[in-house]
Amino acid sequence: MTGYAAQITDYIRQGVIPPYNYSYPSRSTYRPLNGSWSVEDAWQQDLTLYQVPELNLYLHVPFCRYKCGFCNLYTIISEDADVYTAYMNALCTQLREHADIIRARRLRTVYIGGGTPSLLSLRHFEQLFGTLDEVYPNWRSTVEEVAIEATPDSIVNEPGTLEGLLQLGLTRANIGIQSLVPKEIREAGRGQAGEQVIRKAIEIAHDKGLPDLSTDLIMGFAGQTDDTWRTSVDELAKLDPSTISTYFLTVRPDAWFSKTGAYRYAQSPNLYERYDYARQVFTDHGYVQEGSVRYKKLGRGGYKQKVLTFHGVPLLGLGVGARSYTGVLDYMVGSVKPSMSEVADYITKAHARTLQPVTGFVLDDEEIIRKRLVLDTFDLDLRELDRFGYQDKAHLFEPILDAAEETGLLRRLGRRVQLTPEGFKYRDILSWMFFSDTVVQLDREYYEGLHEQNERARKHMGTPIGISGIRTAQAAS
16 A cells, blocks of 8 residues: 555544544635625626526624634624624625625525524514515525524523524524533533533424424543543434534634643544444434534435535625635635624625625635535535546546545545545545645644744644644655
């Protein structure tokens, strides 16, 4: 065994756990666009890439009641109802401003993420859905999924909001729980959402008839043991949510955990054994594996927006901190660093209709191919990539696919590739091998820069080995 196959085998032997890839390139690679792109130009060029134009819509609400220790997403701590109202007015204005872009495509999914959008009142959501009715009147006929992120305590404190959202068209709620072990819940920084609150939130979701209740667990909290992990897995399976995600913990230098002294960049190889346990328990309880991290009840669970985005359906992100994924440009209308001043700037510019891409990453044909290979090897027909010159660039990718097949991570069905069960398990090792040198370098520069600015992270976490996944220089034959 030589080359890439030897590398894959060695990474698996070491128990390497790269960061989970849910987007490519990640926001850490975005750099100032200096006015070189407009929203209109990006989406017009995107239209030329698709025979049947489709669209995912993501609406970002950045506000949270508290900050989880592992979180490095675009979130702001605020419970100011007046700020919420001003923000929703701006978001609806921005939604109307993008009406032509939305109407030029078939709308497939709507996702309200954050942050904790369930902190908003029902009247805010009525305003938002009313605006969507104006922009795309038949959206309930074309959209397959309407989802929202929520915390257990927000569901328990305001069950009427969930009921109202269901009447408006909600089909899925992502209720972050992370653990069902009290000590680990506190470690995550979620003391307001203890075990009993989690159980009550799930009970409310079931009682209200939520079609798809999505929950998650995290492997790798400080103090977590194999026994406590098994407790969370066993108890969650009994609670019977329709969708469950299990994540390996990733600690970045812009997350609170980097300052606690309880974490290192290198992760424990035995976490893969916890992955195996969860997969066995969930499949025994009737779940099927939708992705490397996600399990669903067949026919009534899953995460359609993520699946469609992985398949190459573009995503329009609205709101401060939201990312948009077009076929030619991934972009944000602000920076990657959240702040109340940027929220205020967003509100002003949304009403003035002057929001334009500020930071982003321009995609050439090679990066488009890499994006699909990074995200979509679960089930991908390589013929879809021929229009981007795959045949001419095959020498960059085929040796990695061959190595994945040789090591049992992937099977080929003609020109279709599919991950095997072992491929699902080690998917992120394979995904990082498709990253371009440019993306790896930009990602590394960003996070190493944050690391240098974070004195406590430098003290407690040491040198950021592996902070940007894995290197892929082919081993000598």
